[in-house]
Amino acid sequence: MDLSELRIFCRVAELGSFTRAAEQLGIAKGRVSTVVQTLESKVGGRLLQRTTRSVRLTPEGELFLVRCKELLTDAEQLQGMFQLAGGEIRGRVRIDMPNLFAQEMLMPHLLALLAAHPQLDLGISTNDRRVDMVREGFDALIRLGALPDSDLVARPLGSLAMGNLASPAYLAAYGTPHTLADLAGHRLVYYANNLRNEEAALHCMVDGVPQAVPMRSALAVNNSAFMQAACLHGLGIMQGALATNRRLIESGQLVEVLPASRLPPVPVTLLLPQRRHLAPRVEMVLNWIARVIRPSMQEVPATSPVRV
Structure with missing residues (x-):
């Protein structure tokens, strides 16, 4: 088997489609199908499970894909070992x-x-x-x-420094908290991987000890961009990285509150x-x-x- 066959197989496996792989590689779909069948014949096992709707790796195909990528990487390393480190990336x-x-x-x-x-x-x-x-x-x-x-x-x-952030509109409506006790009258927009089980709480350090301050939930989300948008629209306080919110902080669209009660980086x-x-x-x-x-x-x- 040659490297071109391995590249074709990798593209099919990654895209989950013979048609999309052929389009990206600029070759006929029949050629892609033939290459995969040839590889399966050579290794003596089915690498891809085909249905009318999808193409999925078999357990043998998953192992074969890992080894294919290793071989292709080794070949690329060998071809580029004498090129300048600052050369063009392709x-x-x-x-x-x-x-x-x-x-x-x-x-x-x-x-x-x-x-x-x-x-x-x-x-x-x-x-x-x-x-x-x-x-x-x-x-x-x-x-x-x-x-x-x-x-x-x-x-x-x-690591990224974290902050407690709110919009000026939210602070105008609910006031600016100056202590953790003030959070009793505030609402939280928070990130939750599992929207069913996680409780709303502002996490911070108090005298070097992690602490979770329960808060009323305004909104639980599992997408950081949506959490930022909700905070911008005044739904509540959120905790986020200062670097990923710097543009909004510098423009005044978000304001840091309780800076002494930040999350650890x-x-x-x-x-x-x-x-x-x-x-x-x-x-x-x-x-x-x-x-x-x-x-x-x-x-x-x-x-x-x-x-x-």
Whole structure:
């Protein structure tokens, strides 16, 4: 089997479609189907489960996809090992990250990146949910906060200072809280992964001890951009990263309250697959992200990547 066959299989697996893979690769759909059938014959097992509505990886296909990506990455490393580190980035890179992080911290810099590297095929997915890196075809994930257990490799990027934020319209209607006791008369817009089970509370540090102050819920959401919009419309106080809300704070659309009762800084982590090497184009994009967000980050102690 050759590398071109492996690339075709990877694209089908990532997109879940023979037709979309053929369109992106610029080849006939029949060619894509033939390549996958040939690979299945060579490995002696079914790699994809086909139905009239979807194409899904079999358990054997999931293992094969991981190994394919490793081989393609090794080939790209070999081809680019003598190229200058600052050379042009070309090829496909897919990264998933939180919505506001992408919108506020990366968007202002993307035009310069894409202008400098016109051959870069960059895909940014903005999710606040957990994703399957292998099944959904991502090269890396960026996550804020505590990490669930997984088989991914974690690379710390720093941490973001947090704040308690409200709109001027909300403060005009409910008053500005000056102590935690004042929160009894206020409403909270808060992020909740599980909208059924999480209680409304403002989380903060009191004399170095974590504390949760119960509050009346205005709105529970599972999307950071919608939480910000709700806060802007005066629905309640929210807790968010100061860096991802800096534009709104500087324009006066949001105001920080109770600055002495902030959450501890939230860690920002890059999550990578368990591969020996990253493709050079992926490594260069990730280094670019680390560089452009550095002015907004608080430092974290230098550590080696760890599995989480």
